[in-house]
Amino acid sequence: MFGWLRPVMAAIWKAPARALLKLGVHPNVMTIVGTAGVVFGALFFFPKGGTALFWGVMVITFFVLTDMLDGTMARLGGKTSRLGAFLDSTLDRVADAAIFGALAWSFMEVDKATSAAALVCLAIGSVVPYARARAESVGVDAKGGIAERADRLILGLTATGLVGLGLPVPVLTWTLWALSLMAAITVAQRIAKVVVAARRDPEWNTDVERKVEREPHP
DSSP, X not given: OOTTHHHHHHHHTHHXXXXXXXXXXXXXXXXXXXHHHHHHHHHHHGGXXXXXXXXXXXXXXXXXXXXXXXXHHHHHHTOOOHHHHHHHHXXXXXXXXXXXXXXXXXXXXXXXXXXXXXXXHHHHHHHHHHHHHHHHHTTOOOOOOSOOHHHHHHHHHHHHHHHXXXXXXXXXXXXXXHHHXXXXXXXXXXXXXXXXXXXXXXXXXXXXXXXXXXXXXX
16 A cells, blocks of 8 residues: 555665664664664553553654664665564564554553454454465465555554544544454455465465475464
8 A cells, every 4th residue: 555655765764774884783783673662662652541642653653764774774785684584574573563562452441442453453464474474485476465564554553643642542443443454355365366376377286285294384
C-alpha cells in the first residue's frame, strides 16, 4: 500500500547514512538502536494512556525512521550481509511485538475490545513475514500484499496518535480490526503465490517436498 514510499525514503536517508558510515557506525548498530528505541517508546509511554499515546508514537516513529537507515547504510557502505538481514528481520518482529503488545496491555482494563484487536493484529501480523520467509525458502517470491509491515505500522501508529490527541478509542479499535483483516488477506495472497507456483510446475512441487522433508522444522 505504501510501498511507493521506499525509494523516496531511501533517497532522503542517503546523506545521513553516508555521514554515519564516515563516523564508523556499522549498519547493525543502527538496527539494534532503532529496535531498542521502539521498544522503549512503546513500553514506557503506551501504558500511561491519554496524551502519552501520542508521545509514544512520536518516539516510536523517530526510531522506526532511524531503523530504516541500516539498509541504506549497508548498501552504500557495501556491508550487506546475511547476519544483517537476519538481525533486521528478527528485530522487526521484536519491535512489532512491543508496539502491539503494549497497546494490548494498555487497554486491557480500559477497553477489552481494543486490547483484543491489538493481540489479533499482532498474531496475524506475525504470520505475514513468516509466510514470505517460508515461501522464499522453497524458491517462491512472495513479497507484496495489501498490508505489509510498513502499512500496518503507519496506519496503526497514526490511529494510536490520534486517540492520544483526543479522538475516541473506537477509532483505534476499528483500525486494529481492519489491519488484522488486511494482514489475513496478505497471508492468503502469499499462500496463493506458492499454490500457483506448485500448480504451474508439478515437478518443482515434488522436488520441494523432498527438500522440505530433509529440512528441520522451526
